[in-house]
Every structure is written in structure tokens, then in C-alpha cells.
Amino acid sequence: MNVHEMTNDAPVAIIGFGAAGFNAAIGLRTNGYTGPIRVFSNIDTLPYSPILTSYYAGGELSYEECFPWSQAEVDELDLDIVHEGPVTRLDTDAHLIHTEKGGYPYSKCVIASGSVPTPVGFPRDCGYDPLMLRTMDDAERLKDAIANPGCTRMLVSGTSMVSLKTVEACLNRNFEVTLVGIMDHVLDMNALPEAAARFEKGLAAQDVALKLANPIKGVEVIEDAAHPLGRRLEVTFANGDVESYDEIFVAHGMRNNLEFVEEDSIVVDRGVIVDGFMRSSDPDVYAAGDVVQGTELISGDKRIVGIWKNAAAQGACAGRTIAAELAGMEPTRPCAESLAMNTISVRDTLFISAGTIQLTDNSHVEVEDGDTMTVVRIFEGEGDTRRLVGFNITCDVDEPGGDAYDLGAMLTMRLCEDCS
Ligand SMILES: Cc1cc2nc3c(=O)[nH]c(=O)nc-3n(C[C@H](O)[C@H](O)[C@H](O)COP(=O)(O)OP(=O)(O)OC[C@H]3O[C@@H](n4cnc5c(N)ncnc54)[C@H](O)[C@@H]3O)c2cc1C
Structure with missing residues (x-):
């Protein structure tokens, strides 16, 4: 493996170029760090906002509008951006970050690699790959499905914010939408039943069919020459109901992008455990954003609170902390504790x-x-x-x-x- 330059002044590395990664770079630059910053990005575009992907898929935003920062703003940060696919290994002993193409030394490293949706609970071997949403590629796939005139019946599985945003995108295209959930109410992670029940009435008023406490049990792909898509998806629900849909969207859960972290190299629970300054258990590794289990305001426990504002604040804090430490000072401004906050509207x-x-x-x-x-x-x-x-x-x-x-x-x- 090719190991690139090895100097005592190795760059500060940032793994992942989303809200947390971009703000880590800003935190470094606005707090006096003028040395090299190397960003490892597994996408070839500017950082995008996952928040906006459903609006793009639904045709409400253009592709360009999904990118919160311009090329000029990125250039101003003077970054060396490595586009060699995903980081494959973080070797904390040797202070090396590996991609498929080589190893890169670092002085300090911020892990800001976010998370991806998983289709946990969806019948994987049914021959159908459900639609999901996080990246711009996911959004393209959803957009194509929604824009296809042969697709008019959508099953949305999971009742979280991401699912509800997808419900809205489909309603805006006059789809017949069914929302299916495992629990008795929608928004079960965020709402008590009284608030959820009113939301459900609102969905029903918009002709969203609700199948609550009645999850998908099986999916069969039925070849059908008479169908514009050439097939339909026959779904069996837990209560035995069987119905056909054109596409299925799934938002069942998230998984952190931490495959490159070697076992026992840093303390990881559900996410990387960090202190108030975004420092992991390794003195030269920091973490920010959806990969982080930081202190949550209400409970005081270490929890993942995966929202944009937290990712941005944590990234900025990691950058600030590193800038202070590399200048030989103690960091003084910890990150505000995370607060779970959500706003969602379906029409x-x-x-x-x-x-x-x-x-x-x-x-x-x-x-x-x-x-x-x-x-x-x-x-x-x-x-x-x-x-x-x-x-x-x-x-x-x-x-x-x-x-x-x-x-x-x-x-x-x-x-x-x-x-x-
Ligand atoms: C559909 C949807 C709607 C949302 N709506 C809201 C909302 O309304 N409000 C809100 O506050 N939050 C919302 N969120 C959550 C919000 O988008 C995230 O909390 C935020 O984007 C997290 O930022 P991040 O930088 O940690 O991760 P990301 O933005 O995912 O950035 C991580 C980057 O790292 C890259 N990466 C991953 N693995 C590697 C690797 N091995 N090597 C190199 N790069 C890697 C990824 O490709 C990605 O580009 C939503 C999320 C989704 C999916």
C-alpha cells in the first residue's frame, strides 16, 4: 500500500463531508488553524443536505438547491479533498487513514461520516430493493419512481420524519399512499399518543391510508405484463391482509458509518462516545454529527441525537478544540448539549x-x-x-x-x- 508523505506536520483529517465535516473545517479555520486540512469524501459532489432530499425527489427543489455551500465557500477553506471512495481503515496506532488507494498520515482526525438507512425488518430476499432516503443517489431513485407515470400506489413503511416527508412528496404527485407502522401510532419516537392521534386524523383527511400496528410480513414480486411497470408488489401485512403496490419506501432505522474504525481502537457504543469537546477516547480522534453519542440535554446521558443543528455545532466544536490543542492551549468552549427537536408538516x-x-x-x-x-x-x-x-x-x-x-x-x- 502506498503511504503518502509522512511528516511531523501531518494534516488534520476529516472523514466525511456533510454538515459535521464541513463545520469541522470552518471551526478549524475560524479558530486560527492555518495548517493543512485533508477531507476524505466518498461523494464526488459538494456536501449535500439530506434534509432536502425528499423535496428534490418530490420535484419541489432543484438538484442545485440541495447543496447548502457553494464551491467558492469550500475553496475558501483551502482543503485537500480526497475523492478515493470511502475510508476503509483508521489506524490510530500508526496515525494513518486508509482508502482503497493508499494510506494518509494525520495529526488529528475528526470522524464525521454520518449514517445510512437500513431496511431492517424488510424481507430482504423478496427480490425487491425498497426505496430509502439519505443520499442524493437515494433521492434520484425515489424521484425516478415518483415521476414514473406507471407508479401511482406507494407503500411507505415506518412512521418517522423521513417517512412522513416521503408521504408528502407522494401526495404532491397525487399518489395513493398507504403508511404502515409497527406501533399503534405514527411518530412513535417523538410523539405521545394524544399528539400523534391528531396527526393521524390530518393524514387521513389527506386520504393517506393508515395501517398501524400492522407491519409488512411478506413481499412478493409478481410479473404482470398488463402493469405499466411490468410487475407489481404484493404485500402481506401482519394481520393477513394482502394488497398490491407499485413501489415501497422504507425508513426503519439508521446505521452509523463506522466500518473503518478498528475494534477497541476508540470507545464506540451505538455511536462514538465523546466528551463535551467532541474528543473520543483516543487523544487524537474526535467525532461529530450522526456518528456521535454525545451528552443529551434532558437526560444527561450519552445519546445519538441525529439532527442537522447538532451535527453542525458538534463539527464546529471539534474544529475549535483541535485548533486550540494544536496551538498548545486548552479548549475552553464545549459544545452545547444535544436537544432532540423536530418540525414536520405533511401539507x-x-x-x-x-x-x-x-x-x-x-x-x-x-x-x-x-x-x-x-x-x-x-x-x-x-x-x-x-x-x-x-x-x-x-x-x-x-x-x-x-x-x-x-x-x-x-x-x-x-x-x-x-x-x-
Ligand atoms: C430524509 C432526511 C430528512 C431529514 N430531515 C431533517 C430535518 O428536517 N431536520 C434536521 O435537523 N435533520 C434532518 N435530518 C437529519 C440530518 O440530515 C442529519 O442529522 C445530518 O445531515 C447529519 O450530518 P452528518 O454530517 O453527521 O452526516 P451526513 O450529512 O450524512 O454526512 C456524512 C458524510 O460522510 C460520508 N461518508 C460516510 N462514510 C464514509 C467513509 N467511510 N469515508 C468517507 N466519507 C464517508 C457520507 O457519504 C456523507 O457525505 C434528515 C435526514 C434525512 C435522511
């Missing part, structure tokens, strides 16, 4: 949440059911120790700057004050 039906919905013996739930809005507040403790730890807002209207957004902002502020 008019809006859902906003922050904090936790995990109830304990100490929890107290208040539900306010209004004409257009259901608000669920989750508190912990009594008297002086009572604090807001989470909330859900479901609203029948999605009006930018409207009451639901105002309330969401206010409750988020209160939650941060109560839990800091």
Missing part, C-alpha cells in the same frame, strides 16, 4: 416537538386539546424542581410564523432554561 398538518417523550415515575403529562391544536407538555418533578422536559404540538394548519411555531419556540426556550 397542512404540522407537528413540532422538542425534548423527550420517555415517561418516568416522576413524569407529569398535560394535554391541551384545542380547536386547531393539540399541545402536550411533559414535566418532571414537583414544586421547585418541576421542569419542562418535552413537548408535542400538532396543528391542523401549517402557517409560517403562526401560533404553533410561536408556541414551539417559546416552549423550546423554556425547556432549555429548565434543563440547563
Whole structure:
């Protein structure tokens, strides 16, 4: 294997060029680091935003609009970007990062490689590769499926934000959409039943067929010359129902891109365990974004909170920390603790949440059911120790700057004050 230049001034390396990786580079440059930065990217484009992929697939955004940073902004950071496919090995003993083509030395390394969706629970050997969403390639595939005039019936499996964004993209193309979930309610990771139930009514009002607590059990690809796609997908649900669809979209879970990390080289649980400065258990390895299990605000536990804002803040913090350490100083500004926050609308039906919905013996739930809005507040403790730890807002209207957004902002502020 070809080992590139080996000097004492080896570059700072960043593995992955998404929100976390890009912000790590900014954090380095804006905190006085002028040395070499080498970025390992397994995509040939500028960094894209996974958030925007469903809007691209649904035809609401152009391809170009999915890239938050311009070439000029990337050039300004003076990066050496290695496009040799994925990093295959991080050798922390030798301080080397390997791709298929060679090994590259590093002084400090930020792991910012994000995650990918997995079709866990989907019958893998059925001969059909379900649609999923993360990368621009995934978005192209979904876009092609949605744009195909022969495709009119979509089954969306999983009831998370990603699934709901896909439901909206399909509704905008006048598809017949069925949403299937394993749990009794949609948004089961983010919403308590009262808020979820109102969201479900909103979906039903938009003719989304709901199959809750009734997951996919089997899928059969049936050749059908009369069908415009030449085949249909016959799906058997847990309750024995059998129905045909043209395509199936799956958002069942995520897996971290950490295959290149050698066993026992750094402490990894569900993600890389980091301290408040994004330092892993290895003094020269840092991590940021969806690969990270950092401190979560409400619980104080180490958790993955996979949202853009956290990835950006953690990346910036990793860059800042490295810049300070390479200058011989102690870092002084840790990263804010992660807070789970979500806003999703499917046409008019809006859902906003922050904090936790995990109830304990100490929890107290208040539900306010209004004409257009259901608000669920989750508190912990009594008297002086009572604090807001989470909330859900479901609203029948999605009006930018409207009451639901105002309330969401206010409750988020209160939650941060109560839990800091
Ligand atoms: C469809 C969808 C909708 C979303 N909606 C929202 C939303 O509304 N709000 C919100 O806050 N968050 C949302 N998210 C989550 C948000 O996009 C992520 O939290 C954020 O992008 C994480 O950034 P990251 O830099 O950690 O990972 P990524 O943006 O995934 O970047 C990681 C990069 O590393 C690359 N990589 C992976 N492995 C390797 C390797 N071995 N070598 C080199 N490079 C590698 C990847 O290809 C990728 O380019 C959404 C996600 C999806 C998929």
C-alpha cells in the first residue's frame, strides 16, 4: 500500500463531508488553524443536505438547491479533498487513514461520516430493493419512481420524519399512499399518543391510508405484463391482509458509518462516545454529527441525537478544540448539549416537538386539546424542581410564523432554561 508523505506536520483529517465535516473545517479555520486540512469524501459532489432530499425527489427543489455551500465557500477553506471512495481503515496506532488507494498520515482526525438507512425488518430476499432516503443517489431513485407515470400506489413503511416527508412528496404527485407502522401510532419516537392521534386524523383527511400496528410480513414480486411497470408488489401485512403496490419506501432505522474504525481502537457504543469537546477516547480522534453519542440535554446521558443543528455545532466544536490543542492551549468552549427537536408538516398538518417523550415515575403529562391544536407538555418533578422536559404540538394548519411555531419556540426556550 502506498503511504503518502509522512511528516511531523501531518494534516488534520476529516472523514466525511456533510454538515459535521464541513463545520469541522470552518471551526478549524475560524479558530486560527492555518495548517493543512485533508477531507476524505466518498461523494464526488459538494456536501449535500439530506434534509432536502425528499423535496428534490418530490420535484419541489432543484438538484442545485440541495447543496447548502457553494464551491467558492469550500475553496475558501483551502482543503485537500480526497475523492478515493470511502475510508476503509483508521489506524490510530500508526496515525494513518486508509482508502482503497493508499494510506494518509494525520495529526488529528475528526470522524464525521454520518449514517445510512437500513431496511431492517424488510424481507430482504423478496427480490425487491425498497426505496430509502439519505443520499442524493437515494433521492434520484425515489424521484425516478415518483415521476414514473406507471407508479401511482406507494407503500411507505415506518412512521418517522423521513417517512412522513416521503408521504408528502407522494401526495404532491397525487399518489395513493398507504403508511404502515409497527406501533399503534405514527411518530412513535417523538410523539405521545394524544399528539400523534391528531396527526393521524390530518393524514387521513389527506386520504393517506393508515395501517398501524400492522407491519409488512411478506413481499412478493409478481410479473404482470398488463402493469405499466411490468410487475407489481404484493404485500402481506401482519394481520393477513394482502394488497398490491407499485413501489415501497422504507425508513426503519439508521446505521452509523463506522466500518473503518478498528475494534477497541476508540470507545464506540451505538455511536462514538465523546466528551463535551467532541474528543473520543483516543487523544487524537474526535467525532461529530450522526456518528456521535454525545451528552443529551434532558437526560444527561450519552445519546445519538441525529439532527442537522447538532451535527453542525458538534463539527464546529471539534474544529475549535483541535485548533486550540494544536496551538498548545486548552479548549475552553464545549459544545452545547444535544436537544432532540423536530418540525414536520405533511401539507397542512404540522407537528413540532422538542425534548423527550420517555415517561418516568416522576413524569407529569398535560394535554391541551384545542380547536386547531393539540399541545402536550411533559414535566418532571414537583414544586421547585418541576421542569419542562418535552413537548408535542400538532396543528391542523401549517402557517409560517403562526401560533404553533410561536408556541414551539417559546416552549423550546423554556425547556432549555429548565434543563440547563
Ligand atoms: C430524509 C432526511 C430528512 C431529514 N430531515 C431533517 C430535518 O428536517 N431536520 C434536521 O435537523 N435533520 C434532518 N435530518 C437529519 C440530518 O440530515 C442529519 O442529522 C445530518 O445531515 C447529519 O450530518 P452528518 O454530517 O453527521 O452526516 P451526513 O450529512 O450524512 O454526512 C456524512 C458524510 O460522510 C460520508 N461518508 C460516510 N462514510 C464514509 C467513509 N467511510 N469515508 C468517507 N466519507 C464517508 C457520507 O457519504 C456523507 O457525505 C434528515 C435526514 C434525512 C435522511
